[in-house]
Amino acid sequence: MWLYEKKLQYPAKVGRANLQMAKFLITQYGGADGELAASMRYLTQRYTMPVPQGKGTLTDIGTEELAHLEIIATLVYKLMDGASVDEIKRAGLGAYYADHDKALYFVNGEGVPWTAAYIQSKGDPVTDLHEDMAAEEKARSTYEWLINLSDDPDLNDTLRFLREREIVHFQRFGETLQIVQNYLDCKKVY
Amino acid sequence: MDREQLALLKEVMALDFKALELQLYLDTHPNDQRALRDHNLACQEAKAAKENYQRCYGPFMPCEATGFPWQWISDPWPWEICYE
Numbered sequence: 151m152w153l154y155e156k157k158l159q160y161p162a163k164v165g166r167a168n169l170q171m172a173k174f175l176i177t178q179y180g181g182a183d184g185e186l187a188a189s190m191r192y193l194t195q196r197y198t199m200p201v202p203q204g205k206g207t208l209t210d211i212g213t214e215e216l217a218h219l220e221i222i223a224t225l226v227y228k229l230m231d232g233a234s235v236d237e238i239k240r241a242g243l244g245a246y247y248a249d250h251d252k253a254l255y256f257v258n259g260e261g262v263p264w265t266a267a268y269i270q271s272k273g274d275p276v277t278d279l280h281e282d283m284a285a286e287e288k289a290r291s292t293y294e295w296l297i298n299l300s301d302d303p304d305l306n307d308t309l310r311f312l313r314e315r316e317i318v319h320f321q322r323f324g325e326t327l328q329i330v331q332n333y334l335d336c337k338k339v340y
Numbered sequence: 341m342d343r344e345q346l347a348l349l350k351e352v353m354a355l356d357f358k359a360l361e362l363q364l365y366l367d368t369h370p371n372d373q374r375a376l377r378d379h380n381l382a383c384q385e386a387k388a389a390k391e392n393y394q395r396c397y398g399p400f401m402p403c404e405a406t407g408f409p410w411q412w413i414s415d416p417w418p419w420e421i422c423y424e
Contacts, residue, residue, distance in 0.1 A: 155400045156412075157353060159360075161423030206367040214360065224419035304424070318364065325368035 152213070159217040160311045162224035163304035169241035172229035173259060174299050178222045178312075180256030180264040183288040185222055189215035191269040191285060195278045201333050204275060207326045208282075211319050218312055223254050225308060276334070279327040283320055290316035341421055348393045350423075352400075355386035 178184040192212030199205045230238075230252045238247045245261060256264035272278050293313035297306050341349070362379035369375060390400055398411035406412060 153401060153403075155356075156418060157349065157356075157400055158418045159357060160353065161350065162419070163423050203368050203370070207364070210360075210364055210367055214364075220418065227419050318361070322364050322368055329368065 152216075158221055158224060159214070160221060160308060162221045162228065163308050164225060164228040165302040165304040167231050167233060168229050168300075168302060168305075169233055169237055169243055171296075171300055171302065171305065172226050173241060173243055173246075174296060175222065175229065176226050176257060177259035178289070178292060178296070179219065179226060179254065181258030181262075181292075182268040183285065183292050184258070184264075185215050185219040185289075186256055186264055187268045188285055188289060189213075189219060190266070191271070192282060194269070194271050195282070198271075198273050198278070199275050199330070201275075201329055203329045204279070204326050207322055211322065214315070214319075218315065221308065221312065225305065226254060227252075229305075275330045276327065279323055279330060282323045283327070286316045286320035286323060290320070341416060345393075345397055346421070346423070348389070348397070349421075352386065352389045352393050355382060355389050358382045359386050 180186055189212050192208045192215065196205050196208035196212065199208060233241075233252065235247065238244060238252075246255075246257070249255070258264075270278070270281055272281070290313055293309050293316065297309050297313070300306055300309065359379060359382040362375055362382055365375055366372065366379055394400065394404060398414050399406050402412045
């Protein structure tokens, strides 16, 4: 089960409303390398992890990604706050507005809706953990490109926090992979 | 949200984060005694900070006993707060 705590993991700060950045940032909400994909990937892969370290790591990182999803949602919500329809049109968000107004929806930066095809669950823990490590690196790159696109120091502070979490998760998944490989080696009978 | 409430909220967020970071580390290092001590202490500190905040500003979770009327739904929700 899951419980909700009425607080963010890290302050989601936005210096000023910025529709262009909202359009870019939403890819971390519903894009292939975004937080929804990360959370769903880890939480569904955990059932076939053979060691407790793997079950724990996937459960806890999958849960932390939900907290990151909430931070991204908060940032997008704030970046769009107070925008007029004219401003939305000028920022290239007219099609988004037609479908969702200023509501949050799981799409990437080009408006493509989220799909389970972004993630895999292979049943082989070595394969799955390699995917997870790659996923963390892809998310780290995305945060770096978003920071390059943004000139808002408050927004960048929050994006830097999220980028650093990808690095820590990559480290933890690498350790989990090593533990799983040791476990599988011990199980082999010659 | 006034500055005092925001400062207490940020303290809770920071202490919970410290506990989480140690939790993830312990998931792959379950035999690290020092990290385990740090984790247990961080959890205690976070719990105390939460109790302090909740006495004045309402619950983080609905299972906390609250004053009348039902405080769980009170604004602001986390996405409505200015964290500056």
